[in-house]
Amino acid sequence: MIKMKQATINDVARIAGVSKRTVSRVINGSLSVGEHTRTKVQNVINELKYSPNTQARGLASSRSYLLGLIYDNPDALYLDSVQRGVLEVCSNLGYELVVHPCRYQSPTLVQDCLRFISRSKLDGIIVLPPVSELEELAQALKDSGRAYVRLSSVALDEPCHIVVSDDRAASAEMARYFAQLGHEKIAFITGPQAYKSTIERMEGFQLGLSAYGIQLRADWIVEGDNSYEKGIECARQLLLASERPTAIYANNDQMAAGVLKVAHELGIAVPAQLSVAGFDDNMLASRVIPSLTTIRRPVRQMALLAATKMIMSIENNDKGAEQVAAKVAPTLVVRESTAKVRQS
Amino acid sequence: MIKMKQATINDVARIAGVSKRTVSRVINGSLSVGEHTRTKVQNVINELKYSPNTQARGLASSRSYLLGLIYDNPDALYLDSVQRGVLEVCSNLGYELVVHPCRYQSPTLVQDCLRFISRSKLDGIIVLPPVSELEELAQALKDSGRAYVRLSSVALDEPCHIVVSDDRAASAEMARYFAQLGHEKIAFITGPQAYKSTIERMEGFQLGLSAYGIQLRADWIVEGDNSYEKGIECARQLLLASERPTAIYANNDQMAAGVLKVAHELGIAVPAQLSVAGFDDNMLASRVIPSLTTIRRPVRQMALLAATKMIMSIENNDKGAEQVAAKVAPTLVVRESTAKVRQS
DNA sequence: TTGTATGCGTTATCAG
DNA sequence: CTGATAACGCATACAA
DSSP, X not given: OOOOOOOOHHHHHHHHTSOHHHHHHHHTTOSOSOHHHHHHXXXXXXXXXOOOOHHHHHHHHTOOOEEEEEEOOTTOTTHHHHHHHHHHHHGGGTOEEEEEEOOTTOTTHHHHHHHHXXXXXXSEEEEOTTGGGOHHHHHHHHHHTOEEEEEESSOOSOGGGEEEEOHHHHHHHHHHHHHHXXXXXXXXXXXXXXXXXXXXXHXXXXXXXXXXXXXXXXXXXXXXXXXXXXXXXXXXHHXXXXXXXXXXXXXXXXXXXXXXHHHHHHTOOTTTTOEEEOSBOOHHHHHSSSOOBEEEOOHHHHHHHHHHHHHHHHHHTTTGGGTSOOXXXXXXXXXXXXXXXXXX | OOOOOOOOHHHHHHHHTSOHHHHHHHHTTOSOSOHHHHHHHHHHHHHHTOOOOHHHHHHHHTOOOEEEEEEOOOOHHHHHHHHHHHHHHXXXXXXXXXEEEOOTTOTTHHHHHHHHHHHHTOSEEEEOTTGGGOHHHHHHHHHHTOEEEEEESSOOSOGGGXXXXXXXXXXXXXXXXXXXXXXXXXXXXXXXXXXXXXXXHHHHHHHHHHTTTOXXXXXXXXXXXXXXXXXHHXXXXXXXXXXXXXXXXXXXHHHHHHHHHHHHHTTOOTTTTOEEEOSBOOHHHHHSSSOOBEEEOOHHHHHHHHHHHHHHHHHHTTTTTTTSOOEEOOEEEOOSSOOOOOOO
């Protein structure tokens, strides 16, 4: 097996009998190249299996063809979806995706991320929630002059820099669904108060309920942290109280699974005696018994939109990025864990 | 906010009053630099917050400081662990991680991967199972002259190129556990026959059982594909038959969850009437009711080892890579889904 | 429409 | 131990 050196632009130029400038034009799809010349060069490129050296190209044009993905979410069951989605858009345009897992809690988070993007000379950065909600990071991203897109539940940036998931509307839909099932004694387990998604989902839910004249009792709003363990803890608090809700909406599927666990321990039948719902539609939701009614986030679609915006920003200088849709709608998925309230 | 151009090696050289060659030596930790000169240069570097341009460096040294991760496995939690593990080792050495999701089934898989590594000029590639088991890809990797490490359940490459998870031994342990619980009527739901892990887990299980004089009945070995849905299908087949096993071991947690689902539907109590176990210890295992007895794969540790091997290969030319441990041992995690067989 | 010359920020060669 | 100087492969003013 002979170790061939990769063909360079010079090889192509020499063999095609043109200057490298012309080859460069062909590569970059310049319009000012004669039809004849173009095909001639293209043929040589194909024969030599030539593909431009990304590093050299980057060095000369100060572009890296590298996109970054900053994420934290510990139960990022959608990480794979995001990565595939982004690459589906970017891969055949010549971009690669560099990942940067981090910790939302870390005191050096912003600094770390900045070192990451400047060291890698990224052309663009996609930031997932909840890290995406850090204004300090966003400002630094803006200052860096690089393209970036944030995913969030709130439109906390200009249209070209954000893709929002309308968690508020989705939660309102869940509220409507609960109300229509006849539930009135409803509890809500929140996520971390620092997250925008927590606020959106809670307010959306309350708003939705109020349309049916239902109001959440203060002691039936308990603060969770999106973890399974905390879900269990909160569920205990709710289900061991003197008066019990007939339905519990948890800020995510993890906590909803915790509620199922506690209900099972206490011998409370779901959904006969208690309806339970979550948010995310991650793997758990459909596997757990009873399967969870939840809200499905169109993760893949968000990734596609974010990637499209990024490319627009990079190649068309923000002009077109604003045209790309910026909002997606999560949808209600009804499964086994919810039912009409039982007359008691 | 002034947009500062990044300082270059020239700036450092000029200000420090030395040649850029010397600065380069300092950066790369060359030994042949005077102590005085070194500290002088280092000070300027710190003051200017200079960090070398990866692209230029790569162009000159034909190294990219980019590592690639080729994967197919849809389980995102696993993916996150791997990514974090690899970066923990490589990040402060200046490497970044580029991801390449792919489809094991795709006819152009090998070709895609090769285009990926050659286009990105990766210094090294880590391949996760089951893609790691493709010999055609491995050969191509070898031919490319790049460093690479495969993760698998079998030692299908030289020590410097592989990290193996001893699924066979782990399965044998599960067999011992089952036997000690008194089970004799045991069924096994396999993974895809094409995967090495499937064979290892099945053979390990059979070997372990045979130590107790137990043999798997042929009709109690059913072929699954590691999906939840197929798990359900296989479970139906096993549990609706005239004679029922008292224990089912599934090739992964997804399918085990499917077994729980069917058992629940059929009113078969787990673990009272049926013991169920899986493999992986993914999020599902601990969340499901009853929680699953399973085998925990030390994913993080595997990632660390793989990354360490990679770095060794890249920087010390395979010499040291062989010294790094190449095998990890998954461990039995006992939860609620298994119990002593009931005398009937 | 095509070509020439120069620079991008490093590393590497070879002297001193 | 240190320093000029030539690659590295490509893009881009500037010419022609």
